[in-house]
Amino acid sequence: MVPGPTIHDHIRDHLDPSGHGLLPGGAQLPDTPATGIRWASGERESRPVLGSFGAGPDAEQLTGLVAGALVDDAGYAALYDALTEGSADPGLVGDLPREPVHELGRRLVTGARHRGPVRFGLGLLDRSDTDLLLMIGRHEEFTAAAAGTIAATHDDAEAALVRLADAVDGWGRIAVVERFERGAGPAVREWLLRGGYRNSVVDSYLAHRAAVVGDLAAVLSGRVDPAMLAAACEIVRAMVDAAPAAGLDEYxxxxxxxxxxxxxxEDVPGTLEHLATLARLDEYLSDGGWRARYAEQWTIALHEAVVRRVRDLLARPDWRDLVRAGLADPATFHQAYQSARAVDVDTFPALLAHVRAGGxxxxxxxxxxxxxxxxRILALAQAVDLPERDLDTVVTALRGFPGQGTPLVLSSLDSPVARNRTMAVRTLTGWGPAAWAAEIQAALRRAIAVEPDAGLREVMEQLLTP
Incomplete structure (x- = not known):
């Protein structure tokens, strides 16, 4: 065993008092390697195709190791080492005394310093360990395993699963929500439709499940409050933007x-949330996928009726003022910007002002x-101290405007950041020597003399070769 804090204590000490997630520093577990590939917490469990934990013992070996761990510390150490080196399914453990196995699970979950033993131990717990499962599950590396044990051991698991899902927001939430099916209870349906689909990966992963499990169509058949209507709009937009998950076509x-x-x-005053949804629906209703949709849940008549209704709503005269007000507010700028084209509002003046103000x-x-x-864009770019990333963006775009923005291209060529210099060379290549200002050749010679990257230096030299 290596010295250091147990994973249990690390998570306990980083619990956010809000009841959601972990405090800064909590995501990095004590056994995190200093180098190599790092997966987002819970990503490999939620999407096994992305990677595996490594081969572990088979059912017979695992049962033997667990049986040995119940006897003495040497047996425990042998099991621990095997679980650290590869994954193992607690469900493969053979017929062993239940209570000692349960105590072994608690020992692993509370005492292990490596994630493999903790993950395995979670599968040996039961409904008497709900608080422990919920606490360890607050770290998204273990949310899926905690959810599996809750689902398998609790007679009415829904309340605990909602608590677990509500406490995380990434791959862990996705793993829990994907356990909910049609027929879930009212608390699950309400939680899903009022925001349970939101996550820090991409809302589209859970929007379809929220619509199906929450029975969105039935809920929208009656009166809904503004918050539910806003959430319904979000769900529909996320289903339109479905990739890589099931979306509106699968609903x-x-x-x-x-x-x-x-x-x-049609019954309420419009908001930017509503407009954004109508704009995306208008695009969806006009795209090229309708031959296939007519073979599924849609008819031509129903499609045409929905198109008319969406466009009638988009024709409301008050949208433009709403968009202009949204563009003037940093908090709503992006939502207004995304919807502006649908109501023919020119966003460029507001966008320029937004970036000038620090956007x-x-x-x-x-x-x-x-x-x-x-x-006007170049005047702004040259008047501010562009960060390296933004200089990259500007210089890359200037490739389409030969001879324009030469001071910015030269600044990029002189940057200490290799990517900036590379983008400058690509833009100059795209322009061709005919569009170069007089000072560019001299700047290239200076850059060649100090360029540390041999490949980039060679490209610079080729630019100066007649």
Whole structure:
């Protein structure tokens, strides 16, 4: 055994008092290697295709190791070492005395300094260990294992699973929510539809499950409060943007849910949340996938009816003022920006002002560049001290504007950051010598003289070769 804190104590000491997640430093477990590939906590358990934990003992070997661990410390050490070196399924343990095995599970969960033994130990716990399961499950490395034990050992597991899922927000939440199926109780359905689908990976992973398990179409058939309506809009948008998960096309109740959502939106004053949803639906309803959809849950008549209703809602005259007000507020800028095109609002003046005020959106600004707009963008870029990343963004985009922004390209060429220099060389290559200002050749010669990267230096030299 190695010295240092147990994983149990590490998690306990980093519990966020809010009841959600861990305090800073909590995510990195004591056994985290200093180098090598690091997976997001819980990612490999939630998506096994991304990687495995390594081969562990088979059923016969595992039963023997567990039996030995019940006898003495040497046996415990042998099991511990095997669990540290590879994964093992607690369900493979043969017929051994239940209570000693349960105590072994508690010993592993509370005393181990490596994640493999803790993960295995969680599978040996039972419903008497709910608080321990919920605590260890607060670290997303162990959420899926804790959820598996809760589901297997609790007569009514839903309440504990909701508590567990609500305490995490990444792959762990995804692993728990994917256990909920149609027929779940009202508390699960309500939690899912009011935000349980939200996660720090991508909401699309859970939006379809929230709609199905929460019976979104039925909920939207009656009156809903503003918070539920906003959440329903989020769920629908996440299902439209479904990849890599099931989405609106896989949602059998999509026509009914969208029709009921439009009923609700027609009854209330519009918000940016509503507009963003209508804008995405308009794109979805106009895309090229409808031949396949007509063979599934949609009919041509129903499709055309939903299109008309969406476009009637988008024609409301008050959207433009709502978008302009949203663009002026940093808190709502991005939502307003994403919806502006649907109601023909020119976003460039607001985007320029937003970036000038410190908004971290140079990629958006450069994507909006045209020959007419570029002088104003360049004036701003040259008036501020661009961070390396933003300088990269600007110089890369300038490749499409030969001869424009030469001072920024030269600044990038002189940067201590290799990527900046590389982007400058690529832009100069794209321009071609005919578009170069007089000072570029001299700047390239100076850069060649000090460039430490042989490959990049060779490319620079080729640029100066007639």
């Amino acid at each position: 059998d109740d999509a026509p009914r849910a969208l029709s009921r959502l439009l009923d609700r939106l 971290d959106d140079w990629p958006l600004l450069m994507a909006a560049a045209t020959p007419e707009r570029l002088p």
